Amino acid sequence: MTLTFNSEIYSQLLSQYQPRIIKTEEENEKFLETVEALLSRSDLTPEEDTLLELLVKLIEDFEDKHYQLNVSTPRSRLLHLMEVRSLEQADLVEILGSRDIVAKVINGELEITKQQAEALGKFFHVDTSLFILG
Secondary structure, X not given: OOOOOOHHHHHHHHHHHOOOOOOOHHHHHHHXXXXXXXXXXXXXXXXXXXXXXXXXXXXXXXXXXXXXXXXXXXHHHHHHHHHHOXXXXXXXXXXXXXXXXXXXXXXXXXXXXHHHHHHHHHHHOOOHHHHOOO
16 A cells, blocks of 8 residues: 655645744744654654654754764864774873873863864874864
8 A cells, every 4th residue: 555645735734833943942943842642653644744754854944053962072082083082181191291291181171272182183193173173
């Protein structure tokens, strides 16, 4: 049995839910509730499934723009590179200058300077810009 898409029913759903570019947290919450309600049902019509896809895309776009969860920082990049190479703070003393400076950079108390970024770039064989904010 092939399910056919009914444009008239889809138009009614669009009219009922009025999906649009999400601009506020309240709109996002409203559309999230609609998505949850649709997902809780077992037998969606092709029109409801299409509406669900549209709402999920709108929510993803809003959340990508407003909730940048995966934004990395020079510090997080440094920590990642240290972890990957199994390095300790002591391994960076020669590069950054002193134990105190290394500890403050690792703890987020000090920003990495341009000179330090260049030294870290050479040490890790990566682009210097990874260690510079901006």
